[in-house]
Amino acid sequence: MGRPRTILMAFALALSLAACGSYGGPDPVATGDTGGSPSEEAPAFPVTVGGTNGSVTIERQPERIVSLSPTATEDLFAIGAGDQVIAVDDQSDFPAVAPTTELSGFEPNVEAIAGYEPDLVVFATEPGDLGASLEALGITALQLDAAPTLAVAFDQIEQLGLATGHAPEAETLVADLQAAVDELVAGADPSSGLSFYFELDDTFYSVTSKTFVGQLFELLGLRNIADAAGKGSGGYPQLSAEYIIEADPDLIFLADTECCGQTPETVAERPGWDGIAAVADGGVVPLDEDVAQRWGPRVVDLLEEIAAAAEAAGANAA
Amino acid sequence: MSVRTALRGSRSRAYVVGVAVLIAAILAGLLVGPVRIGAANVFRWLLTFGQTPSGMSEQEALILAELRLPRVIVAGLVGASLAASGAAYQAVFRNPLADPYLLGAAAGAGLGATIAVAYGPTGAIDVTVPVAAFVGALVGVGLAYGLGRSNVGGRGATSLVLAGVAVASFLTAVQTFLQQQRSQTLRQVYTWILGRLGTTGWDDVWLALPSVVLAVTTLWVVRRLLDVIEVGDVEAQSLGLNVTRLRLVVVLAASLATAAAVAVAGLIGFVGIIVPHTVRLLVGGSYRSVLPLSVLFGASFLIVVDLLARTVVAPAEIPIGVITALVGAPFFVVVLRRNRRAA
Numbered sequence: 001m002g003r004p005r006t007i008l009m010a011f012a013l014a015l016s017l018a019a020c021g022s023y024g025g026p027d028p029v030a031t032g033d034t035g036g037s038p039s040e041e042a043p044a045f046p047v048t049v050g051g052t053n054g055s056v057t058i059e060r061q062p063e064r065i066v067s068l069s070p071t072a073t074e075d076l077f078a079i080g081a082g083d084q085v086i087a088v089d090d091q092s093d094f095p096a097v098a099p100t101t102e103l104s105g106f107e108p109n110v111e112a113i114a115g116y117e118p119d120l121v122v123f124a125t126e127p128g129d130l131g132a133s134l135e136a137l138g139i140t141a142l143q144l145d146a147a148p149t150l151a152v153a154f155d156q157i158e159q160l161g162l163a164t165g166h167a168p169e170a171e172t173l174v175a176d177l178q179a180a181v182d183e184l185v186a187g188a189d190p191s192s193g194l195s196f197y198f199e200l201d202d203t204f205y206s207v208t209s210k211t212f213v214g215q216l217f218e219l220l221g222l223r224n225i226a227d228a229a230g231k232g233s234g235g236y237p238q239l240s241a242e243y244i245i246e247a248d249p250d251l252i253f254l255a256d257t258e259c260c261g262q263t264p265e266t267v268a269e270r271p272g273w274d275g276i277a278a279v280a281d282g283g284v285v286p287l288d289e290d291v292a293q294r295w296g297p298r299v300v301d302l303l304e305e306i307a308a309a310a311e312a313a314g315a316n317a318a
Numbered sequence: 319m320s321v322r323t324a325l326r327g328s329r330s331r332a333y334v335v336g337v338a339v340l341i342a343a344i345l346a347g348l349l350v351g352p353v354r355i356g357a358a359n360v361f362r363w364l365l366t367f368g369q370t371p372s373g374m375s376e377q378e379a380l381i382l383a384e385l386r387l388p389r390v391i392v393a394g395l396v397g398a399s400l401a402a403s404g405a406a407y408q409a410v411f412r413n414p415l416a417d418p419y420l421l422g423a424a425a426g427a428g429l430g431a432t433i434a435v436a437y438g439p440t441g442a443i444d445v446t447v448p449v450a451a452f453v454g455a456l457v458g459v460g461l462a463y464g465l466g467r468s469n470v471g472g473r474g475a476t477s478l479v480l481a482g483v484a485v486a487s488f489l490t491a492v493q494t495f496l497q498q499q500r501s502q503t504l505r506q507v508y509t510w511i512l513g514r515l516g517t518t519g520w521d522d523v524w525l526a527l528p529s530v531v532l533a534v535t536t537l538w539v540v541r542r543l544l545d546v547i548e549v550g551d552v553e554a555q556s557l558g559l560n561v562t563r564l565r566l567v568v569v570l571a572a573s574l575a576t577a578a579a580v581a582v583a584g585l586i587g588f589v590g591i592i593v594p595h596t597v598r599l600l601v602g603g604s605y606r607s608v609l610p611l612s613v614l615f616g617a618s619f620l621i622v623v624d625l626l627a628r629t630v631v632a633p634a635e636i637p638i639g640v641i642t643a644l645v646g647a648p649f650f651v652v653v654l655r656r657n658r659r660a661a
Binding site for chain 1: 351352353376377380381384385386388439498506509514516517519520628631632633634635636637
């Protein structure tokens with residue numbers, strides 16, 4: 001009984017190793033800016049880092065990281081830990097050099113993950129008991145779930161820095177990001193009184209200022225029309241079309257360009273929407289859906305885009 | 319109580335009540351919404367067939383004409399379709415639990431919509447999803463009917479229902495599989511399945527209207543025969559009724575109506591069960607009156623439920639399927655208990 005199974009498992013393992021070999025890690029030429037330069041002093045291990053799943057102790061510097069979270073993938077490459085990442089999930093599409101695989105972060109297959117023989121698995125949401133299942137196989141698992149605030153998002157970058165032996169790079173990155181945020185916030189006009197509608201999908205789901213994305217707009221002093229509908233919605237209310245028309249927002253941000261094929265043109269074609277200030281004055285801004293749904297380093301790009309749109313709309317109104 | 323005596327009094331009086339309730343529901347649907355529009359202005363707008371009265375803003379007129387009116391009409395069409403199909407299915411399958419989705423219409427529509435969302439052109443989802451759902455629903459019922467009927471042995475109703483269960487499970491499995499392959503489409507399929515009248519426009523009215531009118535008229539015409547078939551296949555046959563052909567006509571008509579409803583509104587549960595049963599409690603079991611009254615009350619019911627969906631947490635919305643189930647499930651228990659006591 002035991003023998004055939006062992007052979008089978010060895011076979012499966014060989015197959016999955018072959019599969020991961022074909023991805024072969026990042027292209028050495030392209031990684032010049034993402035694969036890290038080793039830190040001055042050798043990073044000290046073991047370290048204990050804080051994740052959504054509590055304290056996680058990492059014995060040695062990880063060499064075979066699997067990331068099941070697109071945000072964590074972006075974080076890892078941004079702090080120079082890209083060379084240590086051997087596989088990322090099917091939704092991790094940034095940066096382009098990330099070794100995208102068929103692994104799913106939504107429906108994780110523990111066996112498939114274990115097949116990569118990772119020494120660290122980073123994931124965001126936890127369907128079932130992913131963390132516990134991996135621990136049972138002796139694989140260190142770090143959960144970094146959706147960040148509720150910018151501070152938490154930046155802390156996750158620093159935790160990943162610690163976990164991978166790139167703490168100094170992570171600190172530098174966070175300092176840079178924070179400086180960029182501060183500069184954008186300082187440049188915003190809090191008295192503009194501009195209102196906006198953030199569209200998650202074409203059935204008018206939106207976000208309130210209590211959500212991660214909503215807070216970015218709040219930082220820039222923009223007024224969220226969805227806040228009036230936020231009660232009891234968990235931060236993601238579905239708005240009535242007639243309410244949106246009446247609220248007459250100055251800006252509309254589309255986070256449904258990919259999922260639902262929405263563009264400024266399709267928005268203008270909706271019945272009754274052509275009278276909305278944002279539609280009439282060119283204030284409909286298509287966003288990169290991925291950036292708007294993640295909480296990685298590119299959040300600053302998103303903030304920049306929002307600030308630019310607000311500035312244009314403010315100049316329009318003046 | 320008074321409604322009940324009024325309805326029992328005579329059939330014509332029941333129709334009067336039904337029509338009055340429908341008119342009241344339509345007016346309420348037009349008058350109430352997250353945006354406050356003066357009642358006098360709404361009436362003036364209605365009486366002049368959409369001329370904007372002096373006291374009404376351009377925006378209010380747009381909200382009435384482009385959002386509320388089509389939404390009320392679609393809610394009415396969908397409610398009437400689901401209630402009539404439910405009543406008809408309950409007769410031909412002699413099963414009080416039969417609902418419009420019994421023969422795989424829902425699963426087929428879900429699969430069609432998922433294929434359209436996952437593999438269709440992204441720009442044209444407004445058009446492709448309803449059409450794909452419509453086709454899917456008809457394919458689902460067609461499969462169930464074809465498979466169930468080929469299993470001839472005189473037990474037509476039962477084998478049809480069983481084939482429906484098998485087809486529905488199979489199509490749902492295919493849909494779930496496709497959805498997993500394309501997990502980025504998950505959210506869109508999900509919001510669609512929960513029911514959506516929030517984005518209803520005139521396109522949806524024109525998409526649903528022909529099928530609904532054709533199907534409901536057909537069911538209305540054959541309503542007397544439903545009483546006969548409900549007694550039993552053998553008895554109906556001995557009375558000279560072509561049971562197989564009647565069942566085919568009813569299944570076709572009810573599926574057409576259901577497909578149209580699913581296409582424009584997603585899956586809305588319980589309407590097809592609650593409404594016919596309520597009507598039966600009020601006027602008795604003959605389909606001569608159960609079917610027409612189900613049409614009237616089904617339309618009114620869904621217009622009112624949609625009104626709740628867009629006003630209770632205004633300016634947010636609640637998916638309509640959530641409210642019908644929230645009201646429908648407890649109601650259903652009451653109907654069940656009454657039936658048990660009567661038996």
